[in-house]
Amino acid sequence: MxxxxxxxxxxxxxxxxxxxxxxxxxxxxxxxxxxxxxxxxxxxxxxxxxxxxxxxxxxxxxxxxxxxxxxxxxxxxxxxxxxxxxxxxxxxxxxxxxxxxxxxxxxxxxxxxxxxxxxxxxxxxxxxxxxxxxxxxxxxxxxxxxxxxxxxxxxxxxxxxxxxxxxxxxxxxxxxxxxxxxxxxxxxxxxxxxxxxxxxxxxxxxxxxxxxxxxxxxxxxxxxxxxxxxxxxxxxxxxxxxxxxxxxxxxxxxxxxxxxxxxxxxxxxxxxxxxxxxxxxxxxxxxxxxxxxxxxxxxxxxxxxxxxxxxNEPTLPEATEPVTPGVPGVEFDEVGFSYRTGEQVLSGLTFSVAPGTTTAVVGPSGAGKTTLLRLAARFHDVDSGRVTVAGHDVRDQPSETLLNQVSPVFQNVYLFNRSVAENIRIGRLDATDEEVRRAAEAARVDEIAQRLPEGYDSVVGEGGSLLSGGERQRVSIARALLKDAPIVLLDEATSALDPHSEASVVRGIHELTRGKTVMVVAHRPATIAHADQILFLDGGRIVERGTHAELLKLGGRYADFWNERSRAGGWRLEQTVG
Known part of the structure; x- marks a missing residue:
């Protein structure tokens, strides 16, 4: 002892x-x-x-x-x-x-x-x-x-x-x-x-x-x-x-x-x-x-x-040699990954995201969609194969270099029990007040600040409890805008929002992804349809890939998925006469 x-x-x-x-x-x-x-x-x-x-x-x-x-x-x-x-x-x-x-x-x-x-x-x-x-x-x-x-x-x-x-x-x-x-x-x-x-x-x-x-x-x-x-x-x-x-x-x-x-x-x-x-x-x-x-x-x-x-818990090995990032692309090469031994999440995954393009990842729950984004940001190391970001294996890049290249925006947003401005500034700690305000306005956070008693200085509560889900998402987008990384990893989280919040978040997402390389776990039909490449993931494997038009013409899994989403988007309550 x-x-x-x-x-x-x-x-x-x-x-x-x-x-x-x-x-x-x-x-x-x-x-x-x-x-x-x-x-x-x-x-x-x-x-x-x-x-x-x-x-x-x-x-x-x-x-x-x-x-x-x-x-x-x-x-x-x-x-x-x-x-x-x-x-x-x-x-x-x-x-x-x-x-x-x-x-x-x-x-x-x-x-x-x-x-x-x-x-x-x-x-x-x-x-x-x-x-x-x-x-x-x-x-x-x-x-x-x-x-x-x-x-x-x-x-x-x-x-x-x-x-x-x-x-x-x-x-x-x-x-x-x-x-x-x-x-x-x-x-x-x-x-x-x-x-x-x-x-x-x-x-x-x-x-x-x-x-x-x-x-x-x-x-x-x-x-x-x-x-x-x-x-x-x-x-x-x-x-x-x-x-x-x-x-x-x-x-x-x-x-x-x-x-x-x-x-x-x-x-x-x-x-x-x-x-x-x-x-x-x-x-x-x-x-x-x-x-x-x-x-x-x-x-x-x-x-x-x-x-x-x-x-003594093993950490992710840290690269010591500096690297110079290349063009902002993402590549997965025969990637295999599991969170626990014997429970494969991804298997033999190979695809690339060209610089300046958007790749949408769709598929059923548990297919491994969010895991793709986490591996690109090196939240875990792959079991086999490799993930390349900006021309270098993520394992060969110092953490600071890699994270400067990517802006992850996930569904589960955590806000600190601090002011709105401080929560946005976490995206780049040396940002000026003016830069924080511009990012906030682009993500429509200014609308939130206007109704709060102390504006941008208002404390948002533990975990952002004083804000709604859509408002928390807007703050997270403002963070990513302030960071201004060339690659955006977006787990789009608008399906559970009301129309007004969804519209505000979508405008922020458009501002965030303009001119960037984007990997998005897509939920909205509009996002999927405008993607340069769509990957349909199931059981940890890519079962279909192509553009929206190509996959609809194929009439396979993606076409079924699209039709179901389209029908769900038009549902309404009807009065029944008893």
Whole structure:
């Protein structure tokens, strides 16, 4: 655990870790020495040898002073490392998350990530600043006392040393039970966190459908499971603590028996026996403290394992050699891809998008249409074949170079809980206010800003909750317009919008795609009909390709798809006479 913990310490604070351990070791050894010096002090006092008593008492005071100084240094070093770790570790987690494939996030909830970056980091901080020093002290002090006791009475020393592996075995048995219960508690807590966030965000939907009770049931179930898991942690830890405490007290009774037996046999003096019983008590006390702190340290160890597992998740390899982008085209060459082993999403896909043209991708749900766009932006790496953007394999381009070439606009738009202007500026952080306004006007975001109380400075709420779906889509188009990349990857999302919103979004899309190379997952018949090339995708393969006129003349899958879309576009409600 210590090795993994130290691996999480930021590089600039690593030089402090040897000093921290040196201070912990010095404090523990000086504390053990102070306990042992009690024997000659009491022997000298009861023997009326005051000069000798003062000599040993002075040494004891020096040992106690060394304990205070080393304890102070240990606290300072531990706090400096822990405080530095919070920012450094959270930054490292953020950087690592940015480098993970998008597919990783589909199987990990926001609640889990929240606990990792907040609760688990706090547990690790506490372990460094407090727990680790206390637990190591609780181990080194008894060991130091046991070794030092060799110079007083080897029998007592042997009893102390033999008790160590017994107590360690009992502690390990308790640790196994606790670790399993703690893992379940972490999972339940992460699920509860996710359900709380979901419940808060879903209030408009739940209330509009009169399903508040159903939403509560999901939340109540998660909270009940968290309570149950926490209870299991308690029941898993308490028996272990009780058994360990009983064993520690048994060891003390054995040590006391040996001391009394040595006194009655005349081997040691009564003053020495009093001191030895006191030292035995000091030998036992840290062991009890270790048991009490053990669960906290085991919890921190579990947090270390979880964070280490996260940071070991494989990232997308980053190209280091700079490349010069060529003409803004896109090519797929025998591309195969799957999100999970054995579940092929795309197979043997080959096509090209010429610069300045529009390629529309159509097909049934689950055919792999959106996956095409994500692969072009390198949200994932292909399993086989290659994807080329602007004349270079996406894997051979530094991320900044590739992302400067593409503007992805997907269906699921996420807006930050900031102002309208700030959400648009994310498209290009160095953009001027005037450039932000021009992009907003082109995407018809100015209409949204006019009705908001603070205009472009109005905060849009978490996830853009204060805006409608069409309004959020317009803000995302404004982002892409501001970025002004030569290649647009568009997952067109107008089918669920009202006519006014759809018209505004379509005008923004026309402005965004003017003169650009476009790959669009098409839903609107007008977009499909005007594409330079149409790919009909099904089962991860291109089953038909051509222009709109060519595919209609073919009378195959696309023609059926087009006819269905045309019929659906003309549906209306009719009054029935009963």
């Amino acid at each position: 210590i090795e993994k913990l130290l691996a999480l310490v930021p590089a600039e604070f690593s030089p402090l870790t040897p000093k921290l351990f040196a201070a912990i070791l010095a404090q523990a050894l000086c504390q053990a020495l102070a306990y042992l010096l009690l024997v000659p002090v009491l022997e000298a006092l009861f023997g009326d040898d005051l000069p000798r008593a003062w000599f040993w008492a002075l040494l004891m005071l020096l040992a106690v002073g060394a304990v205070a100084v080393s304890g102070y240094l240990q606290t300072i070093f531990g706090l400096r490392i822990a405080v530095g770790m919070q920012r450094g570790l959270q930054t490292r987690i953020g950087d690592h998350l940015n480098a993970l494939p998008l597919g990783w996030f589909e199987t990990h909830s926001a609640g889990t990530l929240s606990r990792l970056t907040v609760e688990n980091v706090r547990e690790i901080q506490q372990a460094l600043a407090y727990l680790m020093a206390k637990v190591l002290n609780s181990v080194v002090v008894p060991l130091g006392v046991a070794v030092g006791m060799l110079f007083v009475d080897w029998r007592i020393s042997l009893a102390m040393l033999l008790s160590a592996p017994v107590l360690l075995s009992v502690n390990n048995l308790a640790a196994r039970s606790y670790a399993a219960a703690d893992a379940r508690a972490h999972t339940a807590a992460a699920e509860a966190d996710a359900r709380v966030v979901e419940f808060a965000q879903a209030q408009p939907v739940l209330r509009s459908l009169g399903a508040v009770g159903a939403g509560n049931r999901a939340l109540d179930s998660a909270l009940a499971e968290q309570k149950s898991a926490s209870t299991r942690v308690l029941f898993a830890s308490v028996p272990g603590l009780m058994v360990f405490s009983l064993c520690v007290q048994a060891v003390f009774l054995v040590l006391a028996y040996i001391v009394v037996n040595r006194v009655t046999g005349g081997s040691i003096s009564v003053p020495a026996a009093i001191a030895l019983i006191a030292v035995s008590a000091r030998f036992i006390e840290p062991l009890n403290l270790a048991a009490q702190l053990g669960n906290g340290l085991r919890g921190a160890a579990a947090a270390v394992d979880r964070l280490t597992e996260l940071l």
